[in-house]
Structure formats: C-alpha cells, structure tokens
Amino acid sequence: MSDYNFAYLDEQTKRMIRRAILKGIAVPGYQVPFASREMPMPYGWGTGGVQVSAACLMPEDTLKVIDQGADDTTNAVSIRKFFEKTAEIAVTEKTREATVIQTRHRIPEEPLKEGQILVYQVPIPEPLRFLEPRETETRKMHALEEYGLMHVKLYEDIAKHGHIATSYAYPVKVEGHYVMDPSPIPKFDNPKMEMAAIQLFGAGREQRIYAVPPYTKVVSLDFEDHPFDPSKANHPCDLCGAEHTYLDEVIIDDDGGRMFVCSDTDYCAERQAMGHRGRLSPEAAE
Amino acid sequence: MPARQMSEQSLIGAFETPPQDAARAFRAALEALARPGTLHGIKGGQAPAPVSEAAASLLLTLCDPETPLCLMGAHDTREIRDWIAFQIGAPIVGPAKAMFALGTWDALQPVTVFPIGTAEYPDRSTTLIVEMEALSQDGAQLTGPGIETTASLSLPALEPFQMNAMLFPLGLDFYFTSGTQIAGLPRSTTVEAN
Secondary structure (H helix, E strand, C coil), rough: CCCCCCCCCCHHHHHHHHHHHHHHCCCCCCCCEECCCCCCCCCCHHHHHHHHHHHHHCCCCCEEHHHHHHCCCHHHHHHHHCCCCCCCCCCCCCCHHHHEEEEECCCCCCCCCCCCCCCCCCCCCCCCCCCCCHHHHHHHHHCCCCCCHHHHHHHHHHHHEEEECCCCCEEEEEEEEEEEEECCCHHHHHHCCCCCCCEEEEEECCCCCEEECCCCCCEEEEEEEEEECCCCCCCCCCCCCCCCCEEEEEECCCCEEEEEEEHHHHHHHHHHHHCCCCCHHHHCCC | CCCCCCHHHHHHHCCHHHHHHHHHHHHHHHHHHHCCCCEEEECCCCCCCCCHHHHHHHHHCCCCCCCCCCHHHHCCCCHHHHHHHHCCCCCEECCCHHHHEEECCCCCCCCCHECCCCCCCCCCEEEEEEEECCCCCCCCCEEECCCCEEEEEEECCCCHHHHHHCCCCCCCCEEECCCEEEEEEECCCCEEEC
C-alpha cells in the first residue's frame, strides 16, 4: 500500500481537474482555466501534464512517459517513477502497450489507437501570447475568432525567410474554430494530431487544460501559396535506417562528426530488433 | 426546533474505494464524452431512487461543494438532497446557477434556462445528466469530434440538441445515464435524424 492517495493528488483536486478536462473535450481547442496545484517538481518539468495524468490514471493503466521521444531521459524517468510510487501502476516503454502516455514535445511514431490517452506537457498554452501579452485581449480574440495577427506572424516569416520558419509549436486550428498551440512538438508531428486517441494538454504554471477528442479536425495554419510542410531532416536514421521518422541530430566527436537518430527511442529500438540497420549501427560499423 | 433527522439511506452509497472507483468512473465519463455514441459502464455509487447507479457514480466523481447542482422533477426529493448533502456537499440551486443538473429529459425542460457559458468562457456552462429508461446505439445520427464517420445514439429528442450544437462554442453538454451505463453528447456534436 502506498503512503500517498492514489495518484498523489487529493480527490477534490482531481474532481476539479476532471471537470476541466471534460469541458476541454466538449470545446476542442479551448483553454479551460483550472486551479493548478504545486507539484513536487519545478514548473517547466511537466507539472501540468502530471496533474492531468494523475486525474486520468486508474489502477489498471499502463503508463509510458517520453521526453522529446525518449523514454530514458531524466524528466521521463522521474515522472514514470513518480506514478509508480504514488499510483502503483504498471509502466512501459512500448507505445502500443501503454494506455496513458505522457509526453513532452513529441507524438510517438507508432499511430495511437482507441483506448489510449496522450497527455502533453505544455509550457505556454496561449498561441497568441507572444503576439498579444494581455490575457483579457487574447481571450477576446479567441471569442471573436480574430486570428489575423497569427497569419501576419506567419506571413512575416515568409517575408523574412522565404518560407514559414516556425518549426515547432506550429499553430493549428481545431475543428474550424479555436487556434491552438499543439505544445512545442515539431511541426513534423502536426499531421498526426488527427488520431484515434484522446489528446489532453496540461499547462501547470499557466493553469490551463485543453483537449482534442479523437478524429477531430486539426489543421495547421498556412497560405494557399505557402502550404503547410511537415518538414524533416533529409537523412535516414543512422541506427535503424528509417526514412519516415523524426530525427535528432547528435554531435559524436570533436571534429564535427554527427549522426541522425530517431527521436522516438522505443520505435527505433523496435525497428533495430526487427533487423533494420542504419549507417552507424554497431554491426554495420565493424 | 429539533433538527430534522437525515435518513439513514443518505449515509450509504459512496464509492467503496473512492480514489480508485472515481478514477474508473471518470475514465468511463471521459470516453463517453470524447466518443459520442459509445456506451460505457460506470458503477459504484448508490443514491436513493430514482437516481441510477450511473448517475450516482457520475455525481460522486465530478461534484463536490464547488459545483452547484440542480435537481429536477422526481430527482428533487428530500432523500436525494440528504444523500447529496452527506456524500457530495454540492449546493442545490435553481437551473440558472447550475453547473450540473440531474433529472429525466422531461423534467429538465426547457433546457434553455441553463447557462450555456459566455463567449470568453464557454466552459462556464451546465452539464446535464439525463436519466433514461434505456440507452442504445440507434436513433439520431451523430457526427463531429470524437466520431470517425458517424455514430448513433438513442436521444430523447432531436431539435433541442440541434439548437444546442448551433450555439457552439457555447452550449450545454449532456450525459445520458441508465442503470450502470453512460453515454455522452458534447455541444460539438452535430445531430441529425436517422
């Protein structure tokens, strides 16, 4: 028996978060205010995602936590341990075995299915915040669907760089109404947001929860003559040879040598186990 | 004046293991609302008749002293009020101030008196828990978020839900409960005759 209440939070807090999640589901893309609690980790480490996960988890769940696609980074490991200790639930690194997946800045490569919940950690939930600092104003802009400013921002990208330079946290329009920040996932992941799983977003410091129900229309903002491009590094994975995944660039020596590897460690490991090899795979290097 | 005695029934019917049972009940409620037209099992709460087990479990999962609750028709009895006072602590209010409302479809009429939220805070709207004789996956045709192609649900009416959907992003959200089954209908769902 754990010394904590199941999943750490007290029941009244969970009810408050659950009500916010349900209103978020009912109004896809709308940021529902909630009374975010202090969590035993600093802001910026996923306090919003952790609270949403805590409110969703049930004893039968299997939890996966990723940080930039990796299961074995500090943030992912400590959040996984946190719930192992406070909720005594099963954990996994396998995307397909997980029922709840908390993520920081990636969507797993393997398509998610019905019955799964993807919980995003969100730093700044308001997509208009850097264009308009006042909450009272951005709230009005959402109410009036006044998103011209966001298009101006994307246009200025084109004017300056010749293309839309925004490469992560790329704004999306949800179900034809709210413009939403998909959290700092690479724009490569944006097309995956129309998925079979439930997507929940938690911003702890900013005290907002929002959601995208399954099969909801999620359109990345663009222009007719500059259509959205979910670009990726023009390179296969150096470990598993995948040409269709999002890659991390890793510096491997002092001479500027570099390698590209799948950011989704579970997906890459599974491909390697299936016999796929890349340029720098141990066997190939010998 | 002697204090009125609470019925003994109000002291029973909570979740056996509240954190775990509420977590399971919430997941049923989440899946139900996120996938309109699907039916889910939700159990563990027992309120005085005629409150269904599904509705009692939903109230225990979502309501507390911070959520004004409106009881309508046959669901507004002294026994049920006592049960809610002891188990949940939600203030009982009229429709205009309700965050949640409980009753049969007929008793909840007209639904237009419940808050639908404001343009800046569309979440400040009532969630209606509609007690049903039975639930089935036929009847009105549903499309919208949470539905891959189309879905069907035995709604008690058509027009009020169509009017509600037209208010999007404002509007009411609905749960339908019967026995230990629950289905959801958020304001984002488009409802058509089948």
